[in-house]
C-alpha cells in the first residue's frame with residue numbers, strides 16, 4: 001500500500017510540513033483496523049479528491065486536500081468504516097469542484113455518494129437567526145435532514161478541523177463561525193455523547209469568540225495552578241493508597257477544568273473565579289460497575305462527602321447515555337474535591353458517545369448497515385433510559401431520521417418553524433399567523449412556486465404569498481395536518497358563511513317583501529322588534545342569516561312583517577313570482593349557494609332555487625326531476641331564480657356520450673374539449689359492449705352557448721356515435 005503514493009504523501013516536505021497528516025499516515029492508521037481492500041478503496045477516494053481539488057488552496061496557503069485528509073483522520077481515530085472515511089475525503093468535492101454525485105456513485109457506490117451528498121446538504125444550511133431559542137431547532141433540523149448519522153460525524157470532524165485552523169480567517173468571520181460552533185456543533189456532539197469532540201469544539205470556539213476573556217481566564221488558571229499542584233498530588237496519593245488497601249485496581253487522574261466550563265459556570269451561576277476554580281477534580285476509572293460503588297465507599301470513607309451532592313448517573317444515566325458516579329468531598333483544608341467514578345466501558349462511551357458504538361469491528365460485524373449501527377446505539381441508550389423511564393426526553397433530544405416525526409423549515413427571515421411530519425405550506429402559513437393562513441394564495445419553497453398541498457421537507461425555506469381579501473379554500477381541510485390550520489380555516493369559513501348567509505338572506509327577504517308591494521325600509525321598527533322577540537332572535541342580522549342558510553323562509557317572514565301572519569303555506573304558490581322579480585345569480589355568492597349535482601345547471605338554463613336548511617340555496621335546472629317531484633309539496637322552499645347578465649365563474653356541465661371502441665377515440669375527444677377552452681373534471685365509464693362505450697363527462701363551461709360549441713365539435717368526430725347533455 002505504501003508504495004507509489006503520489007504527492008502530497010511523498011512530496012518533499014517544506015518547512016513546517018512535519019506536522020502535516022499525509023495520505024500515507026492515514027493508510028497506516030487504517031491498516032490497523034480495516035481490510036487491505038478497504039484501505040485500497042479509501043486510497044482511490046484520495047486520488048479522486050486530490051484530482052478534484054487540484055490547484056485549490058485553503059486560506060492557510062496549503063493545498064486544499066490537506067483539509068479533507070485531516071477530516072478523514074478524525075474519522076479514522078473514531079474507527080469509522082471505510083465508506084465513512086472515503087466520504088470524509090470527498091466531503092467537499094460536490095460543493096467546491098466539478099466532480100458530481102454521479103461520478104462518486106459510479107466509482108464508490110451508492111453509500112459513499114449518499115454520505116457526500118448528505119454532508120453537502122448540511123453545508124447549504126445556514127443558521128442565521130439571532131434568537132437563541134432557535135439554535136435548538138437548528139440542531140434538530142440538522143439531525144432531521146440527515147438520514148445517516150455518519151453524515152453528522154463527518155460534519156463534526158469537518159468543523160473540528162475548520163476550528164483548528166480558524167486563525168487565518170478575518171476576525172468577524174472567526175467570531176461568527178465560533179458562535180455557530182458553540183451554539184450548534186458542540187451541543188450536537190454532546191447530544192451524541194461525544195464529549196472529547198465537544199470539549200475541543202468548546203475550547204476552540206470560546207477562545208475565538210471571546211479571545212480577551214479566554215486570555216484573562218487562562219492567565220488566572222496559570223497563576224493559581226502552581227499552588228495547587230502539591231495538594232492535588234497528595235489527595236491523589238491518599239485515594240490511591242486507600243484503594244490499594246481495599247484491593248481495588250483502577251486509574252486515578254486529576255482533571256483539568258476546561259476554560260469554557262469555568263467561564264460558563266461563572267456566567268450561568270454567578271460564581272467567582274475562585275469559587276469555580278478552587279475545586280479539585282478527580283476521575284477514577286475501574287473495571288466494572290460493582291467496583292465503581294466499592295470505590296465510592298472508599299473515597300467517602302477517606303473524606304466526608306458534601307451532603308446532597310452525590311449523583312448516581314450509573315443507575316440514572318444522562319439523556320445521552322452518559323454514566324458515572326459523581327460526588328463532592330470535603331478535602332484537606334476544606335477544599336472541595338469533585339470525584340467522578342466510572343467503568344472503563346462507561347469512560348469510552350463518555351468520551352466518544354455514538355462513535356464508541358460505531359467503531360469498526362472486523363468479520364461478521366462488517367455486514368451491519370449504517371442504519372442498524374445507529375439503531376443499535378439508540379437501542380443501547382434507550383434500554384438504559386427505559387429502566388429509569390425518561391426515554392421521552394431522550395427521543396426529544398436525539399432526532400435522527402429513525403424518528404422522522406417532525407419537519408424543520410425556515411421562514412424567509414431565517415427563523416425555524418417546527419411542524420409535524422406531512423405538514424404543507426398551508427400549515428406553515430397558519431403556524432406563522434392565522435391572518436397569514438387566511439390570506440394565503442401561493443407558496444414559494446426555496447424560491448420556487450410550489451403547490452399549497454405539497455409536503456414540506458426539513459431544511460426548506462418557505463415563503464407564503466398573501467393577497468388582500470383572499471380567503472381560505474374549504475379544500476385545504478383535506479390536506480392540512482395541524483390543528484391550528486384546521487381550526488383557523490374552519491373559523492374563517494364559518495364567519496365567511498355567516499357574512500354570505502346574511503347577504504343572501506337580505507336579498508331573499510327584499511324579494512319577498514317586494515312581492516308584497518313593500519320593502520324592509522317601510523316595515524315599522526316596532527313590528528320588526530316584536531317579530532324578532534317572538535322568534536327569540538337577538539337582532540335582524542341573525543334573522544337574515546337564518547333566512548340565508550335556509551332555516552327560515554323569506555316568504556313567511558315577509559308576510560309576518562307586513563302583518564299577514566295568518567296566511568301560511570298552502571295559501572298560494574306566489575313564490576312563482578313574475579320573471580322580473582327573480583333573484584339574480586352571479587355565481588360568486590359563495591358558501592351559501594351551491595349547484596345541484598343531479599342536473600348541473602349552467603348560465604342560460606332556466607333555473608330554480610331550493611332552500612335547504614343549514615346549506616342555503618341549491619340551484620337546480622327548472623326541469624330537474626328532483627325539483628319537479630318534491631317542488632309541489634315544498635313550494636315555500638322553492639325560489640324563482642335567473643342568471644345575472646355576467647356570471648363571473650366557470651360552471652360544471654355533464655354530457656353523456658357513446659363512442660366507438662377505437663384506440664385514441666378518447667384522446668381525440670379530449671383534444672376537441674381542450675381546443676374549446678374547456679377542462680375535463682371527471683370521466684365516468686358507464687358501460688361497454690363489443691363495439692361502443694358509454695361515458696359521462698363533467699366539463700367546465702362558461703354557459704350554454706359554450707357547451708353547445710363543445711358538443712358540436714365532439715359530434716363531428718366519427719367515433720362519437722351519440723352525445724347529449726345529461727338530464728337531472
Ligand code: MN
Nearest residue numbers: 067091092158
Ligand atoms: Mn470541509
